[in-house]
Amino acid sequence: SAPSVGFYAGSCPAAEIIVKNTVRSASDLDPTIPGKLLRLLFHDCFVEGCDASILLQGNGTERSDPGNTSVDGFAVIDSAKRLLEIFCPETVSCADILALAARDAVEYTGGPSVQIPTGRRDGRISAAANVRPNIIDTSFTLDEMAKLFFAKGLSMDDLVTLSGGHTIGKSHCSSFNDRFKLDPDGNVTVIDSSLDQQYAVQLTKMCHAGARDDSITVNNDPGTPFQFDNQYYKILLEHKGLFQSDSALVKDNRTMNKVVEFANSQDGFFESWAVSFLKLSIVGVKTGDEGEIRQSCPMPNR
Ligand code: HEM
Ligand SMILES: [Ca+2]
Numbered sequence: 001s002a003p004s005v006g007f008y009a010g011s012c013p014a015a016e017i018i019v020k021n022t023v024r025s026a027s028d029l030d031p032t033i034p035g036k037l038l039r040l041l042f043h044d045c046f047v048e049g050c051d052a053s054i055l056l057q058g059n060g061t062e063r064s065d066p067g068n069t070s071v072d073g074f075a076v077i078d079s080a081k082r083l084l085e086i087f088c089p090e091t092v093s094c095a096d097i098l099a100l101a102a103r104d105a106v107e108y109t110g111g112p113s114v115q116i117p118t119g120r121r122d123g124r125i126s127a128a129a130n131v132r133p134n135i136i137d138t139s140f141t142l143d144e145m146a147k148l149f150f151a152k153g154l155s156m157d158d159l160v161t162l163s164g165g166h167t168i169g170k171s172h173c174s175s176f177n178d179r180f181k182l183d184p185d186g187n188v189t190v191i192d193s194s195l196d197q198q199y200a201v202q203l204t205k206m207c208h209a210g211a212r213d214d215s216i217t218v219n220n221d222p223g224t225p226f227q228f229d230n231q232y233y234k235i236l237l238e239h240k241g242l243f244q245s246d247s248a249l250v251k252d253n254r255t256m257n258k259v260v261e262f263a264n265s266q267d268g269f270f271e272s273w274a275v276s277f278l279k280l281s282i283v284g285v286k287t288g289d290e291g292e293i294r295q296s297c298p299m300p301n302r
């Protein structure tokens, strides 16, 4: 049976509220949590579908792949799961907890509240080798990104809309510092001409003038980093998209129109978000007797 809204209404009526409260208290303590949860769902859904495969721990799992090194938020999912195992043992899947948590993270930061179906089952397969071919690299062209999105049943418009997730959260300098270089005299040369020169100078400073320090992070959306709003599209138009893959959206007419539309209308962005987020949250879901309901999110059942 396909996932449906309110799947746990009979078996665990408090499921959604328990996840929401967990996300809220974790985010109150640490404002970087919402961005982490949203990215965690994206990276789960694109590899083996939205099945919590990214949560499995161990050698050679997705989580161990370099493409997922900076993915985080696991502890929040684990604590929601622990609570749910007390209230409704062996009932609520980790895949649903993750999807609900990402949904709630967006709402927590001021984004639209979206109804999403539940009933996803947890996968038992998690292989590092599946990460690279399925996760988009910042160096991708628009066509390369669109191709991967199409493969997941998502359109070019979904790509523009879901990239709006970069209105919150952070990035490590290594994810964008190949777009400019610092010469020995301290001058910043922009290699990727789609990046604003002044912004590149600012970024260089924030990244400690190019020193290799993997711990430094920069806000994806410098203006409103903790607010889920349409600011991302405004900065794209100012050539201040942080990643090459963000800038790619304003270099092509197939995506430019949506960027302008969303920059001018937060309501328009939010309406599209509701549709595209729902599509993302059910990519490749396992249902019925596929997969299992994990008892602990980092481990498959025995
Ligand atoms: C379309 C291609 C995309 C590319 C190339 C991309 C790439 C990246 C990169 C490189 C980072 C920074 C990682 C780091 O250095 O720590 C990042 C962060 C982030 N991405 Fe994306 N992303 C894409 C799409 C998406 C989508 C579809 C979503 C969600 C709907 C999303 C949500 C986020 C969030 C929330 C963060 C911040 C994570 C944090 O604060 O820890 N991204 N993305
Ligand atoms: Ca997955």
Ligand SMILES: [Ca+2]
Residues within 6 Å of the ligand: 167, 168, 221, 223, 224, 225, 226, 227, 228, 229, 230, 231, 232
């Ligand atoms: Ca923002």
